[in-house]
Amino acid sequence: xxxxxxxxxxxxxxxxxxxxxxxxxxxxxxxxxxxxxxxxxxxxxxxxxxxxxxxxxxxxxxxxxxxxxxxxxxxxxxxxxxxxxxxxxxxxxxxxxxxxxxxxxxxxxxxxxxxxxxxxxxxxxxxxxxxxxxxxxxxxxxxxxxxxxxxxxxxxxxxxxxxxxxxxxxxxxxxxxxxxxxxxxxxxxxxxxxxxxxxxxxxxxxxxxxxxxxxxxxxxxxxxxxxxxxxxxxxxxxxxxxxxxxxxxxxxxxxxxxxxxxxxxxxxxxxxxxxxxxxxxxxxxxxxxxxxxxxxxxxxxxxxxxxxxxxxxxxxxxxxxxxxxxxxxxxxxxxxxxxxxxxxxxxxxxxxxxxxxxxxxxxxxxxxxxxxxxxxxxxxxxxxxxxxxxxxxxxxxxxxxxxxxxxxxxxxxxxxxxxxxxxxxxxxxxxxxxxxxxxxxxxxxxxxxxxxxxxxxxxxxxxxxxxxxxxxxxxxxxxxxxxxxxxxxxxxxxxxxxxxxxxxxxxxxxxxxxxxxxxx
Amino acid sequence: xxxxxxxxxxxxxxxxxxxxxxxxxxxxxxxxxxxxxxxxxxxxxxxxxxxxxxxxxxxxxxxxxxxxxxxxxxxxxxxxxxxxxxxxxxxxxxxxxxxxxxxxxxxxxxxxxxxxxxxxxxxxxxxxxxxxxxxxxxxxxxxxxxxxxxxxxxxxxxxxxxxxxxxxxxxxxxxxxxxxxxxxxxxxxxxxxxxxxxxxxxxxxxxxxxxxxxxxxxxxxxxxxxxxxxxxxxxxxxxxxxxxxxxxxxxxxxxxxxxxxxxxxxxxxxxxxxxxxxxxxxxxxxxxxxxxxxxxxxxxxxxxxxxxxxxxxxxxxxxxxxxxxxxxxxxxxxxxxxxxxxxxxxxxxxxxxxxxxxxxxxxxxxx
Numbered sequence: 001x002x003x004x005x006x007x008x009x010x011x012x013x014x015x016x017x018x019x020x021x022x023x024x025x026x027x028x029x030x031x032x033x034x035x036x037x038x039x040x041x042x043x044x045x046x047x048x049x050x051x052x053x054x055x056x057x058x059x060x061x062x063x064x065x066x067x068x069x070x071x072x073x074x075x076x077x078x079x080x081x082x083x084x085x086x087x088x089x090x091x092x093x094x095x096x097x098x099x100x101x102x103x104x105x106x107x108x109x110x111x112x113x114x115x116x117x118x119x120x121x122x123x124x125x126x127x128x129x130x131x132x133x134x135x136x137x138x139x140x141x142x143x144x145x146x147x148x149x150x151x152x153x154x155x156x157x158x159x160x161x162x163x164x165x166x167x168x169x170x171x172x173x174x175x176x177x178x179x180x181x182x183x184x185x186x187x188x189x190x191x192x193x194x195x196x197x198x199x200x201x202x203x204x205x206x207x208x209x210x211x212x213x214x215x216x217x218x219x220x221x222x223x224x225x226x227x228x229x230x231x232x233x234x235x236x237x238x239x240x241x242x243x244x245x246x247x248x249x250x251x252x253x254x255x256x257x258x259x260x261x262x263x264x265x266x267x268x269x270x271x272x273x274x275x276x277x278x279x280x281x282x283x284x285x286x287x288x289x290x291x292x293x294x295x296x297x298x299x300x301x302x303x304x305x306x307x308x309x310x311x312x313x314x315x316x317x318x319x320x321x322x323x324x325x326x327x328x329x330x331x332x333x334x335x336x337x338x339x340x341x342x343x344x345x346x347x348x349x350x351x352x353x354x355x356x357x358x359x360x361x362x363x364x365x366x367x368x369x370x371x372x373x374x375x376x377x378x379x380x381x382x383x384x385x386x387x388x389x390x391x392x393x394x395x396x397x398x399x400x401x402x403x404x405x406x407x408x409x410x411x412x413x414x415x416x417x418x419x420x421x422x423x424x425x426x427x428x429x430x431x432x433x434x435x436x437x438x439x440x441x442x443x444x445x446x447x448x449x450x451x452x453x454x455x456x457x458x459x460x461x462x463x464x465x466x467x468x469x470x471x472x473x474x475x476x477x478x479x480x481x482x483x484x485x486x487x488x489x490x491x492x493x494x495x496x497x498x499x500x501x502x503x504x505x506x507x508x509x510x511x512x513x514x515x516x517x518x519x520x
Numbered sequence: 521x522x523x524x525x526x527x528x529x530x531x532x533x534x535x536x537x538x539x540x541x542x543x544x545x546x547x548x549x550x551x552x553x554x555x556x557x558x559x560x561x562x563x564x565x566x567x568x569x570x571x572x573x574x575x576x577x578x579x580x581x582x583x584x585x586x587x588x589x590x591x592x593x594x595x596x597x598x599x600x601x602x603x604x605x606x607x608x609x610x611x612x613x614x615x616x617x618x619x620x621x622x623x624x625x626x627x628x629x630x631x632x633x634x635x636x637x638x639x640x641x642x643x644x645x646x647x648x649x650x651x652x653x654x655x656x657x658x659x660x661x662x663x664x665x666x667x668x669x670x671x672x673x674x675x676x677x678x679x680x681x682x683x684x685x686x687x688x689x690x691x692x693x694x695x696x697x698x699x700x701x702x703x704x705x706x707x708x709x710x711x712x713x714x715x716x717x718x719x720x721x722x723x724x725x726x727x728x729x730x731x732x733x734x735x736x737x738x739x740x741x742x743x744x745x746x747x748x749x750x751x752x753x754x755x756x757x758x759x760x761x762x763x764x765x766x767x768x769x770x771x772x773x774x775x776x777x778x779x780x781x782x783x784x785x786x787x788x789x790x791x792x793x794x795x796x797x798x799x800x801x802x803x804x805x806x807x808x809x810x811x812x813x814x815x816x817x818x819x820x821x822x823x824x825x826x827x828x829x830x831x832x833x834x835x836x837x838x839x840x841x842x843x844x845x846x847x848x849x850x851x852x853x854x855x856x857x858x859x860x861x862x863x864x865x866x867x868x869x870x871x872x873x874x875x876x877x878x879x880x881x882x883x884x885x886x887x
Contacts, residue, residue, distance in 0.1 A: 117695035118664060119664035300658075453772075453797060454798075474585055
């Protein structure tokens with residue numbers, strides 16, 4: 001045939017698809033033409049003219065023996081097509097390898113994204129087990145040492161069911177586990193007889209399991225645990241081996257980060273517990289509501305504080321304290337803790353505000369801190385349906401009284417801040433709240449909120465007064481919330497200082513008669 | 521049963537509007553004693569009564585203070601009902617699923633979230649209720665600490681949508697699916713979809729029904745949000761935000777020039793307050809953010825309507841919009857949106873009717 005001695009295989013296929021001619025190179029490849037070539041010829045037939053033509057069609061690809069060929073239709077004559085065959089076995093293999101590598105890399109990126117999306121330790125352990133099942137094993141177990149032979153286990157079954165439990169475990173009962181838990185120096189994957197994995201760990205999932213692997217999970221230079229994989233087949237393919245190694249490194253890092261974070265959170269919460277705003281106790285015949293927002297987006301404590309102590313001093317009064325330590329953040333918060341403790345110790349003196357302030361001043365001056373505090377003391381006493389207040393301010397913004405008729409009185413209680421001077425002066429003002437009236441204690445974070453429609457105005461005490469005028473009849477708790485909202489809305493997206501608010505109210509008159517439900 | 525419900529709703533609404541918490545709680549207790557389930561009490565009595573109070577406020581039939589008081593009373597009723605929920609009496613989700621319910625940053629309407637939280641507790645979810653105005657950073661810290669299966673985020677005011685977007689994407693980056701709800705996301709939830717929420721439901725009942733089947737699946741493909749919103753890629757919203765104080769100031773100056781023309785008016789009662797103008801600018805920015813001029817159009821229609829309610833001509837509004845237009849050079853989306861709003865106000869000047877849509881989009885200071 002034409003091109004008989006061409007080094008490239010050439011074949012001519014007939015209308016039926018059968019090979020009608022083949023050159024020497026082609027004949028050395030096969031006896032009968034491959035089925036995929038016949039298929040391609042039949043596919044072309046409909047488009048062929050009866051004459052002779054040069055074809056510009058896409059090549060087709062298929063196996064011949066153990067190799068892969070690409071068949072290029074070159075020309076056609078009366079429905080017969082001449083094909084040029086090119087061996088593309090190497091290219092095909094390279095493409096397959098590339099695709100597999102891409103898939104593997106993508107899986108790894110996805111796994112890492114999933115692992116690193118949470119800082120929650122429990123979820124991180126579960127995710128590790130889940131991902132191990134998705135990519136490497138029929139079921140998986142993450143072992144993380146806690147303390148004194150206590151271990152946290154996270155498992156995932158082939159059905160994708162994941163869970164956690166804390167168990168007592170002797171790491172020596174699983175071969176290789178102890179070494180893997182040491183973490184450093186790194187140990188290779190250890191294949192063990194699954195029969196050696198204790199039932200406590202397998203929990204009835206032994207069926208179909210033919211092999212088990214123990215893999216160390218290294219963290220940031222610290223061992224964080226080990227991964228036990230249960231598989232239907234023994235041994236990893238080279239690609240699985242690579243994936244397992246990378247996965248173990250990433251999972252170990254993620255667990256180590258989550259563990260550090262969880263530890264930090266636990267410690268912070270423990271230390272901060274005493275600095276958080278307290279739950280307001282119920283006072284007989286007096287409504288008290290409080291709100292607190294620390295400056296900045298992430299802290300829950302700051303330099304403002306409030307406390308409510310029922311029945312202090314001679315026992316007739318309750319004491320409400322609201323204060324503001326100079327400075328912001330954790331450092332200020334630590335000082336609020338000390339001041340609150342000191343005030344608690346001074347409660348027996350609470351009938352005499354001046355004396356409380358003097359003692360507190362002495363304590364602060366004797367301390368190392370150069371910070372000072374402003375505060376308001378409010379002695380609260382129920383008198384029938386009314387509430388008597390004794391208000392003393394130590395350098396603090398003056399409390400405001402919301403009267404029933406819509407007036408807002410600004411108290412004249414004033415005095416010096418505490419912790420600055422040797423002498424403390426203070427004046428105490430007595431206020432009587434009629435039923436439905438309220439007294440608002442607030443920190444300067446409220447009136448010094450900066451923002452508003454123009455972006456750079458102070459909220460200011462005048463605006464606060466105006467808003468309070470419009471809030472006659474609003475219940476005590478709603479008032480505290482409303483004032484907090486106004487200040488924070490005023491600040492908008494800008495930063496604000498710590499904000500503390502305490503509203504003290506005389507309960508409104510009991511309604512004359514129930515408005516009446518539909519009744520049974 | 522339906523008539524009974526209506527009776528309870530009206531009785532509760534009346535008691536709440538009168539600020540009578542005792543009577544309000546009694547209505548709820550009577551209904552419960554008469555065999556109304558807790559869930560129906562929450563969804564078909566308390567929620568409906570609260571919605572009516574909102575309508576009364578919107579129609580100017582009660583004052584802001586009355587609305588506050590009524591809402592506070594209703595929240596009190598919610599709290600009393602919540603205390604009677606027996607969490608050992610499991611709903612479809614026997615406490616194995618955990619959800620975090622929160623209002624987005626700057627959102628103070630807690631009532632819908634509180635209601636959802638209680639209904640989900642009734643259905644057996646473990647609920648962490650974080651309340652009003654939850655800064656996104658607080659929310660994320662909470663997610664890492666407690667690892668809930670879901671987050672339910674609420675926003676009632678459309679101007680909080682950019683903040684909602686930040687919260688939604690942050691929660692998803694922390695591996696937690698987000699259910700969005702609240703009037704801000706549009707009556708059909710279109711903005712929830714736009715901002716990439718995993719799901720949206722129109723109300724608490726629909727949310728609880730959806731979640732009966734369990735948490736939504738986690739997604740782990742944190743892609744850049746600009747894929748969904750090509751206009752964000754042009755940074756127009758960011759440029760707009762930078763100009764916001766200037767826009768408000770300029771519009772206020774214009775307003776002070778044109779007010780005398782509309783007739784003598786006491787200085788303490790301006791036609792449009794600085795807050796009104798700032799809110800208008802916020803709405804314009806939000807419409808640019810979500811690439812939907814209709815959002816701004818419906819807002820300006822509503823504002824024009826409230827002006828007629830205040831016996832003012834919408835002239836001041838037109839002046840404000842023109843003043844804004846003069847300061848928006850280089851921001852084509854904002855200019856286009858503004859033009860659409862201006863057309864709408866011009867068209868609605870004659871019509872004295874309330875614009876469609878039951879809930880006005882404006883901040884009413886309600887909790």
